[in-house]
Amino acid sequence: MFESAELGHKLDKKTYAREAARLRADLLDMQYDIKQAAQLPVIILINGVEGAGKGETANLLNAWMDPRHIETHAFPAPSDEERERPPMWRFWRALPPKGKIGIFVGNWYTDPVVARVSGRIKHAELTVAIDDILRFEKMITDEGALVIKFWFHLSKDGQKKRLKALEKDPKTRWRVSKRDWKLFDDYDHYVNVSEHVLRETSSGYAPWTVIDGSDENYRTIAVARHVLDTVRRRLTQKDGKKKVSSRIAPFERALDGRDLINSLDMTQKLSVKKYASELEKWQGRLNLLARDPRFREHAVIAVFEGNDAAGKGGTIRRITGALDARWYDIVPVAAPTEEERAHPYQWRFWRNLPRHGRIVIFDRSWYGRVLVERVEGFCSEADWMRAYAEINDFENQLNRNGTIVVKFWLTISAEEQLKRFKEREKTRFKRFKITEEDWRNRDKWDAYEMAVCDMVDRTSTEIAPWTLVEANDKYFARIKVLKTLCERLEAALK
Amino acid sequence: MFESAELGHKLDKKTYAREAARLRADLLDMQYDIKQAAQLPVIILINGVEGAGKGETANLLNAWMDPRHIETHAFPAPSDEERERPPMWRFWRALPPKGKIGIFVGNWYTDPVVARVSGRIKHAELTVAIDDILRFEKMITDEGALVIKFWFHLSKDGQKKRLKALEKDPKTRWRVSKRDWKLFDDYDHYVNVSEHVLRETSSGYAPWTVIDGSDENYRTIAVARHVLDTVRRRLTQKDGKKKVSSRIAPFERALDGRDLINSLDMTQKLSVKKYASELEKWQGRLNLLARDPRFREHAVIAVFEGNDAAGKGGTIRRITGALDARWYDIVPVAAPTEEERAHPYQWRFWRNLPRHGRIVIFDRSWYGRVLVERVEGFCSEADWMRAYAEINDFENQLNRNGTIVVKFWLTISAEEQLKRFKEREKTRFKRFKITEEDWRNRDKWDAYEMAVCDMVDRTSTEIAPWTLVEANDKYFARIKVLKTLCERLEAALK
Known part of the structure; x- marks a missing residue:
């Protein structure tokens, strides 16, 4: 599931600047539509490997859009208030109302994945957790919410490089903790468990989108573009117009033009x-x-x-x-x-x-x-x-x-x-x-x-x-x- | 979940005869609609405790309707052909095509429930089985099938009486096997597991209907009426007419007029x-x-x-x-x-x-x-x-x-x-x-x-x-x- 996200997508500065300008304007318009026209609640989940730009992307979405209509939530260790209620309680509390965007950095996927990787829960318990998630997402989408799920990916090498780069720079050193390196040691296991969870929870009503996290320019534009497209698609459906309006390309190439097929070495041959x-x-x-x-x-x-x-x-x-x-x-x-x-x-x-x-x-x-x-x-x-x-x-x-x-x-x-x-x-x-x-x-x-x-x-x-x-x-x-x-x-x- | 089914519903001969005549005509019309107008595949699942009339009801539906458009399937122990494929394979083979009715006496619920009651599988494996079932039913309903699920219930006393009555009559003695009495010994456990499975699988798209199996007249009419209502409701939706046509009562009383509320003893008082x-x-x-x-x-x-x-x-x-x-x-x-x-x-x-x-x-x-x-x-x-x-x-x-x-x-x-x-x-x-x-x-x-x-x-x-x-x-x-x-x-x- 992570194939496309390991191609090493990149975006040059000029393209980035051009796309960013366009997208910022479009995203503000979109917020207005969400609020005024459609009263649509939008839930954006940000998950993935450490160092792949989860936090930065959440900050950026906040910076690009009108922050009065965005609520950003992170979920550190549960409080005693939270521990004494069902696990989903903390997320219910944080659900955005109609017309707003809720960005969840860390969410209902975080704990099950981490707990399974660390061995704290068994496979059977992970199955139950996945079940709960499926039912929850089904219910909130049935109730009208739009759920957009991003998984930020880095290859093993990519993650190592990224963590080292962050450590080297005094300005970003604080970002890398011992826990991050511990998680890196578990990379293969982590990716295995993640792949399983993504496969089981990528439903028609709330599919995952995997983002190549290696290049900041690329991932930023990819995320913004996907949010915009998904919301627009939903809004045109709601209005009862034809399902896909001309503003939405059903097939849009990655911005740097790279994909799994055109990255193949087609010259390979045998005598x-x-x-x-x-x-x-x-x-x-x-x-x-x-x-x-x-x-x-x-x-x-x-x-x-x-x-x-x-x-x-x-x-x-x-x-x-x-x-x-x-x-x-x-x-x-x-x-x-x-x-x-x-x-x-x-x-x-x-x-x-x-x-x-x-x-x-x-x-x-x-x-x-x-x-x-x-x-x-x-x-x-x-x-x-x-x-x-x-x-x-x-x-x-x-x-x-x-x-x-x-x-x-x-x-x-x-x-x-x-x-x-x-x-x-x-x-x-x-x-x-x-x-x-x-x-x-x-x-x-x-x-x-x-x-x-x-x-x-x-x-x-x-x-x-x-x-x-x-x-x-x-x-x-x-x-x-x-x-x-x-x-x-x-x-x-x- | 079995409350209403333990009220001891009964239907007198006269009412039965009148309703049966009406329903048989309506069911034949319905079959025509399914086949000609709507090309709707209908899947009827018949499950429940032994002796509650599962087989008899399946026979009766066949007798009342045009058997050319019904396929009835029972699933004894899997053949070697079946054992070497995924468990759902035998059911896929038996799915009715569009325009036909498939009656499944015993089906994808049978084995998980029996296996759990007998202890052959653990709770975690039951969870996986339930998960498979939910996904399967979701898919076939998304693909346009109408799934009607009946659970035939008898109280513990009721089941005992019924098994004894069957045994006493030389004509029906063959119906009661040692296995049935073995299952009866497990009655409480069986009902517990069933209740759990029903609760987990009674979805909006394929809900369960529990039938009181104690009186043959009652259960026959109740099943026929429910099939008719459910299909009609679906057909009117499909045609884009208003959701509930006047022929379908959104609230229909049980035929004998009894329900949980009016069966209460309202004279109870304290000084x-x-x-x-x-x-x-x-x-x-x-x-x-x-x-x-x-x-x-x-x-x-x-x-x-x-x-x-x-x-x-x-x-x-x-x-x-x-x-x-x-x-x-x-x-x-x-x-x-x-x-x-x-x-x-x-x-x-x-x-x-x-x-x-x-x-x-x-x-x-x-x-x-x-x-x-x-x-x-x-x-x-x-x-x-x-x-x-x-x-x-x-x-x-x-x-x-x-x-x-x-x-x-x-x-x-x-x-x-x-x-x-x-x-x-x-x-x-x-x-x-x-x-x-x-x-x-x-x-x-x-x-x-x-x-x-x-x-x-x-x-x-x-x-x-x-x-x-x-x-x-x-x-x-x-x-x-x-x-x-x-x-x-x-x-x-x-």
Whole structure:
């Protein structure tokens, strides 16, 4: 879930100054709308790793907006007054009324996460805490509140650098405490627990937004922009206007233009010779793994998504080439049948789940909900927003059942795709592979790219991570896929 | 939650025959609407104690409706096919498509409840199972399904009688297995676990309906009527017509006219002398309990609801008369202030929660949401439906925090109320107590009575049960309240 936040987003001074000026004016207007027009209560949660700019961002939002309509709350150790009431009491006390913005630096997520990392509570207690949170957020959103949740992230290296930099500067040294370094030692555990909590609580009605905290300019603008967009989207819904007004871009690029896809090194390739030897190696390994007696307690679901003409079919054949035909099924996913349309969208995938000891390969999958259905507007924003949580829940159930879920996004560049399309049109036996629709999809390249990045950010989890595959070179792509598959299987059979 | 289902509802043959004829015709029409007009998938869950008529009811629904559009599913022990997939897989397989009705006799609730009762799973695992269920039901309702959940209940005595009767008749002997008697031995535990599961899963989008299973005629008609009403309500919503059409009564009396309120023995009374001695006894006990050092780990919230002029004020004074003025607060709840209206409806109650060692008495409470706000239409059906779950959740948090929640409904008969109203008008110093509104409320006596019964059924839980107080005689009422309060405190301090 933290993939995009580790790209090292950066914003130059000039862009920052320009955006900041624009956003400050817009945010003030927005406050007026919240107060006068809509009487909307807005709750902004600020969480994340230490040193990622949580406090600074809260200060900045206060500085940019009219502070008379903002309430900022931090929650240190509970008072005796607070300890003698249910844990949520302190937050109820601090809820902003209609028309105001409440910024919660530290909030109902803080204690459960810290308590779990420190071992003070067990997993079962964390489950109960998550449950309480879900019910609470559901209730306040049902009651009309808008909840915006930010998670400030730093990579392990990033956090270390940041803490050291703060310590070095006499002006900021006070910011770094022993506790911060103690937390840093627990970084991996902390990120693990956080990832779990984020996954379980990123609901359709109150989703998380992960912010790369490494560059101050970038994170400031990213936060301000997200607040503005989310509030505007909500206000236009409330007014009964069309759901997304022209002022709101449904797909907005990160300000520095960087994303998970365009940060890939697309030049990676393998020679024919190297490919041949690697293919033999990994296919052999995969065959052995599928025969391993321990695999009888597991199953594999391999999900293939990717750009049109990215080579999914060929890659899948390199996997099945390593397997006995009785061990696997390939499920090609196209437009749903009438029977499938008569059921919830996940139904067609549940139908095809593997038994233990078997492998099912999905050639396109349930991710169509947040890709094609989202981009083409086949379902509403509310539908695809809740789909992320539903999908995580689905894969969580598979994981608990011993199913290993391996997900690949095969990416090619726009130029490479054009080349392949043209080849397909020329080659008689490949012509069936290229349709009008493929050409139309190219027009929405940017929208698809951003939908893919959102998808990876929201559904790449510890139990079912995405693997982005650079597929301009087919050899490279196939080996990366086979290798990943083998490694995931090996880890699970250990 | 099982209060109404233990009243021993009964339906005579004649009424049954008349209602059955009408309902069968209506249910067939309804099926046509589901199929042709709305393409609505309907999922009916049938759960409850053994011998309460679960199977018979499923058969009957099949017999009454067009079986071509019904799918009935039972789920015996999972097959090996099923065991090797996630537990929800078998239910996904059985989901009815749009336009059909799926009847699930035994379903996703069966195994978690049985496993918990038998001790096969721990409480934490039950929590996870409940969580899975909530997410699943949320998803399928978000996807457009209508989920109707029945819980068939029998009192302990009722179940024993029923099992014996089945055993006696050679034609039905086969229905009773050793397992049924084993389950009967666990009756209390089973009902406890069930109550917990019902409370946690009675959501606004998929609420439970508890059915008294003791009389076949009654339960059959009750189920058929509820299915019909729920589907009709949904269909009128879908068509964008006004939310509740005239064919649907928002408050429909049980067919035999019996409910929790009119089953009370309103003739109960105490002599002045007896009252005086009892008052002294229980006030003394309450005083001692409030001084008990163990009470420092607890708090009390006493909720008073009741008919207008039922004597709430006088009763509250008999409680506070036993207490030091520094120990308690009385919170009178009238129309919300502007500040309170700017927050979620529960906010005004969270503000007034007691610290440990203290007592807060709410003179009217959060139950206004499902009483006056429901009856007067101050909030939407969706709002008050979800309020039951929100309230249970609220009281659950209080309970976990050591707060003892004691809830009283003071009931008087319509005649007694009229008498008291007239007295108030005559007595100069009591005139402020009677307003136009009180007279208006009398016109809605029936609607209020049914809202009260619903409230008790949906929010009387093991951790925070309702006590219905027969208050035609003030002396009797006051003593019953004091005694209940003392006993709840004693149980908690043990």
